[in-house]
Amino acid sequence: MKNKAKLSELLKKENNIPKDSAVYLKDLTFSYEKNHPILKKINLDIKKGQVVAFIGHNGSGKSTLAKLIDGILIQDSGDIAIFQTIMNDNNALLLREHIGLVFQNPDSQFIGATVEDDIAFGLENQNMSQVEMQKRVIECAELVGMENYLKSEPSNLSGGQKQRVAIAGAIARKPEILILDEAGAMLDPKGKIAIRNIIKKEKELNPDLTIILITHELEEAYDADTVVVLSSGQILMVDTPEKVFANDELLKNIGLDIPFAHKLRKSLISLDIDVPEFNNEEELLNFLCR
Amino acid sequence: MSIIIEHLYHTYDEGLPTQQIALQDINCIFDDHCFTALIGQTGSGKSTLIQHLNGLLIPTSGKIDINSYLIDISLIYKEKKGQQVVDYKAMKKKRKAKLKDIKSLRKKVGIVFQFPEYQLFEDTVIKDVSYGPKNFGLSETEVLENSKKALDLVGIDSSYYERTPFELSGGEKRRVAIAGIIAMKPDILVLDEPTVGLDASGEEKLLTLIQKIHADGTSIILATHDMDVVLKYCERAIVLDRGKIVKESSPLELFQDREFLKHSSLEPPKVFSFALKLKDAGLNINLSNVKDVSSLAQEIKRARG
Numbered sequence: 001m002k003n004k005a006k007l008s009e010l011l012k013k014e015n016n017i018p019k020d021s022a023v024y025l026k027d028l029t030f031s032y033e034k035n036h037p038i039l040k041k042i043n044l045d046i047k048k049g050q051v052v053a054f055i056g057h058n059g060s061g062k063s064t065l066a067k068l069i070d071g072i073l074i075q076d077s078g079d080i081a082i083f084q085t086i087m088n089d090n091n092a093l094l095l096r097e098h099i100g101l102v103f104q105n106p107d108s109q110f111i112g113a114t115v116e117d118d119i120a121f122g123l124e125n126q127n128m129s130q131v132e133m134q135k136r137v138i139e140c141a142e143l144v145g146m147e148n149y150l151k152s153e154p155s156n157l158s159g160g161q162k163q164r165v166a167i168a169g170a171i172a173r174k175p176e177i178l179i180l181d182e183a184g185a186m187l188d189p190k191g192k193i194a195i196r197n198i199i200k201k202e203k204e205l206n207p208d209l210t211i212i213l214i215t216h217e218l219e220e221a222y223d224a225d226t227v228v229v230l231s232s233g234q235i236l237m238v239d240t241p242e243k244v245f246a247n248d249e250l251l252k253n254i255g256l257d258i259p260f261a262h263k264l265r266k267s268l269i270s271l272d273i274d275v276p277e278f279n280n281e282e283e284l285l286n287f288l289c290r
Numbered sequence: 291m292s293i294i295i296e297h298l299y300h301t302y303d304e305g306l307p308t309q310q311i312a313l314q315d316i317n318c319i320f321d322d323h324c325f326t327a328l329i330g331q332t333g334s335g336k337s338t339l340i341q342h343l344n345g346l347l348i349p350t351s352g353k354i355d356i357n358s359y360l361i362d363i364s365l366i367y368k369e370k371k372g373q374q375v376v377d378y379k380a381m382k383k384k385r386k387a388k389l390k391d392i393k394s395l396r397k398k399v400g401i402v403f404q405f406p407e408y409q410l411f412e413d414t415v416i417k418d419v420s421y422g423p424k425n426f427g428l429s430e431t432e433v434l435e436n437s438k439k440a441l442d443l444v445g446i447d448s449s450y451y452e453r454t455p456f457e458l459s460g461g462e463k464r465r466v467a468i469a470g471i472i473a474m475k476p477d478i479l480v481l482d483e484p485t486v487g488l489d490a491s492g493e494e495k496l497l498t499l500i501q502k503i504h505a506d507g508t509s510i511i512l513a514t515h516d517m518d519v520v521l522k523y524c525e526r527a528i529v530l531d532r533g534k535i536v537k538e539s540s541p542l543e544l545f546q547d548r549e550f551l552k553h554s555s556l557e558p559p560k561v562f563s564f565a566l567k568l569k570d571a572g573l574n575i576n577l578s579n580v581k582d583v584s585s586l587a588q589e590i591k592r593a594r595g
Contacts, residue, residue, distance in 0.1 A: 189555075189556075189557035190555055190557060191555075219560075252490070252491075255490070257490045260560040260561065260564065260583070261564075263583045264561075264564070264583050264586060264587060267583050267584050267586075267587035268587045268590060268591070270587075271587055271588065271591045273587075273590070273591055273594070281564070285564070285567055285568065285571065288568060288573065288590060288594070289568060289571040289572060289573055
């Protein structure tokens with residue numbers, strides 16, 4: 001009884017944080033070195049089930065933000081709340097249960113000796129039966145198309161395969177929040193597309209999943225409901241991908257290139273072809289072929 | 291000024307347990323006044339091949355003819371069939387010794403390596419750029435003139451001459467480093483991933499510069515991962531995979547070869563894939579006119595009438 005009471009106290013929900021909030025950041029400030037803040041007073045509310053993309057050039061603070069949300073780093077000041085619970089030293093590990101994180105470098109995130117061990121790793125302290133665990137591992141391996149490699153050694157896989165296993169491991173625990181920190185950055189274009197498709201598939205299977213994409217490839221940000229533009233540790237803009245990409249001057253100024261389809265639309269408009277706003281490349285294609 | 295490569299093989303650590311075959315039976319021609327892309331993933335052998343073009347590496351076997359500067363291993367060392375070669379070191383030495391007057395080759399072929407700004411070392415910009423031509427025995431005035439011309443070409447004006455290169459911005463440093471190669475007036479300019487790490491506008495400036503150097507009569511060989519660059523600027527493309535040439539064609543042909551692309555990790559540039567989709571959907575797009583976003587827009591306008 002005592003333990004239960006303690007647990008509920010640890011995970012106390014704050015009423016002044018919106019009920020539908022998955023990740024809530026208030027005045028979040030962080031620095032690695034004194035007087036050189038990497039993040040300056042970040043305020044943001046990521047809603048449950050949203051797909052949010054953080055874009056920004058190298059050093060803009062994107063990855064630091066991901067590590068703060070996962071409780072790997074501790075902020076200098078400000079608050080992080082996961083599902084209305086403010087993170088502190090005592091509950092960070094509990095809150096982390098909600099979060100799956102995939103990093104950029106496929107080589108730096110393997111623990112298991114085989115692919116199936118690796119996917120199962122996160123399940124091992126979840127009080128799951130062997131049978132259940134096996135079922136879940138196979139399920140996740142199938143989702144990422146690695147079901148034929150269960151007994152393989154991770155070090156023998158290609159970069160793209162490794163990254164798929166890392167994603168399978170992250171979603172095996174059924175996190176409510178999935179953070180992908182440049183998960184496709186080291187892969188070739190085909191590998192990148194494969195990762196994007198896996199994420200889309202997982203989202204369809206699990207519509208309540210909140211996804212945070214950290215990327216400097218703007219094409220990836222198309223998949224998001226909301227795009228957050230970071231520059232020098234501050235939020236410059238929070239809006240839909242269409243609105244953000246329409247603002248090409250701002251993006252250019254912070255060293256980012258606008259996605260192809262938006263560039264083409266601009267170019268067509270400058271040739272007096274009237275192209276309406278669209279949500280993805282398919283729509284543009286359909287419009288042009290009409 | 292052309293380069294003809296025949297049956298080129300290169301093996302690293304030959305004879306050691308760590309022996310690794312880096313290039314296998316490379317046959318290709320870089321024509322006079324070419325603008326050719328070298329494409330391939332990390333480890334495909336691009337950099338190894340580039341280092342052969344001015345004698346930094348000597349082939350394990352095969353022949354390279356760089357505008358009649360001949361590197362021919364069969365002339366240097368005749369390996370008899372069936373005979374076991376034991377002394378690899380002596381063999382290597384022998385190969386190197388046979389390369390006479392390597393300076394004349396280095397003058398013909400200038401190589402800009404990846405991150406050339408790391409190779410800046412003099413205390414002023416003008417001294418750094420002059421270093422190369424000075425070593426080719428030109429007179430003082432000639433050296434200075436060449437260096438100034440090269441700096442002018444890369445858009446570095448005289449106010450920079452006496453500044454230390456280390457305090458320039460990343461893009462400026464790279465342009466100074468490239469000027470150092472151009473000042474030697476090579477007939478062939480080889481660039482290994484010259485745009486990596488530059489932002490969008492720096493990249494465009496550098497490529498426009500390379501285009502200009504090409505227009506002035508220099509052959510360009512460009513190693514790159516960026517298919518947009520290949521489509522927009524290059525006339526030919528050579529694709530390397532695990533030490534072998536797997537495709538040699540025009541970019542237009544390469545990006546239309548669906549069968550080949552299916553089995554490789556190459557992806558045509560977005561602008562080209564989109565043009566293909568438009569064409570598949572019935573729009574009369576002339577693919578050979580599609581080089582970048584603005585030319586695609588013009589093609590679309592023309593096709594829609």
